[in-house]
Amino acid sequence: MSAPVGIFGGTFDPIHFGHLRAAFELSELVGLRKVLFIPAADPPHRGPPLLDARTRLELVRAALEDEADFEVDDRELRRPGPSYTVLTLEELRAEFGLQQSLVLLLGMDAFLGLPGWHRWQALLGLAHIAVAHRPGARPEFPDELAALVATRGTTLADDLRQAPAGRILIHPGTQLDISSTDLRAALRGGRDPRYLMPEPVRRMILATGIYALSRDAGE
Ligand code: ATP
Numbered sequence: 001m002s003a004p005v006g007i008f009g010g011t012f013d014p015i016h017f018g019h020l021r022a023a024f025e026l027s028e029l030v031g032l033r034k035v036l037f038i039p040a041a042d043p044p045h046r047g048p049p050l051l052d053a054r055t056r057l058e059l060v061r062a063a064l065e066d067e068a069d070f071e072v073d074d075r076e077l078r079r080p081g082p083s084y085t086v087l088t089l090e091e092l093r094a095e096f097g098l099q100q101s102l103v104l105l106l107g108m109d110a111f112l113g114l115p116g117w118h119r120w121q122a123l124l125g126l127a128h129i130a131v132a133h134r135p136g137a138r139p140e141f142p143d144e145l146a147a148l149v150a151t152r153g154t155t156l157a158d159d160l161r162q163a164p165a166g167r168i169l170i171h172p173g174t175q176l177d178i179s180s181t182d183l184r185a186a187l188r189g190g191r192d193p194r195y196l197m198p199e200p201v202r203r204m205i206l207a208t209g210i211y212a213l214s215r216d217a218g219e
Contacts, residue, residue: 004101004160006035007077007092007127009085011180012022012047014205015063016197018107018178022132023070025158025173026105030130030141030157035105036073036092037064039084045113050184051079051210057071084118089126102127107134109169115144124152124168127161131170135177139170 015037018175023035037060041053052147056155057074061167068137076083076089080162093100104127106114111131114120123129133139141149153170159167178196186193193202205211 001032001164003033004103004128005039005092005096006030006032006103006105006130008035008105009038009040009083009088009091011043011046012039012060013051013180014056014059014183014197014211015201016178016183016188017195018134018176020070020198021174021176022107022134023105024102026103026130026132026171027069029171029173030103030160030169032069033067033105033158034071036071036075038073038088041077041200042080042082044082044084044118045116051208051217053111055210058097058170059201059204062204063198065200084119084127086122088118089123093126097214098166101161103160104129105130108132108139109134111170112139112145113139115142124148124166124202127165129162129168130160131168133170133172133175135175181216183217184211188213 006023006027010019012019027035035037039053039057039060057077061072064072076088088120089104093191096102104123106129149168153165154167154169160169183193183196189204
């Protein structure tokens with residue numbers, strides 16, 4: 001079986017080192033041969049992003065320009081309707097075939113919200129799930145998630161290489177307290193995001209001023 005492929009979806013509004021470090025650590029742990037970064041066009045589990053999908057995609061491209069094993073995948077921008085992860089995994093499963101190990105990468109906050117996702121019970125039939133701990137997201141699993149972790153959880157990365165889908169691996173890792181929400185607030189306040197995100201992303205944001213006058217919902 002060829003090495004697993006990682007799938008990292010997100011709003012990426014904007015992308016930052018918390019995303020990249022989590023993807024890198026999970027990639028090393030599991031032995032991924034590449035990670036597909038898939039920006040959501042219309043994320044269903046939250047309010048609308050501040051930046052339009054095309055600009056968020058460009059920021060992800062800028063972040064990954066020197067990365068050989070991290071690829072940008074724009075399929076959710078090309079697909080109409082809400083950006084449901086289950087649809088993306090179905091497409092990838094059809095493209096990679098039934099034998100390929102696929103690993104959905106999630107931060108703990110996203111994992112805790114999984115039971116609210118569209119057709120969430122189909123996800124493990126399509127891919128494994130690898131979860132990176134994140135500061136502030138206390139892992140108190142809702143009952144249905146606790147049951148799933150009890151039956152499908154593993155501490156062995158090898159289990160994700162031996163089967164195409166179906167296992168859950170939770171990894172403490174380096175927990176960087178960086179979030180897109182905090183970055184948007186900092187940028188609005190005129191603060192410099194240096195060392196919180198890749199330089200090409202920072203330069204693009206500062207040169208265009210795209211977050212300077214933005215407002216998050218509810219502000
Ligand atoms: P926002 O603050 O706007 O909610 P975010 O920083 O959580 O954004 P998203 O694009 O929504 O970023 O997250 C995409 C994925 O990356 C999710 O699975 C999320 O849990 C994960 N993630 C985001 N930041 C981190 C981080 N610092 N460490 C680990 N995982 C993270």
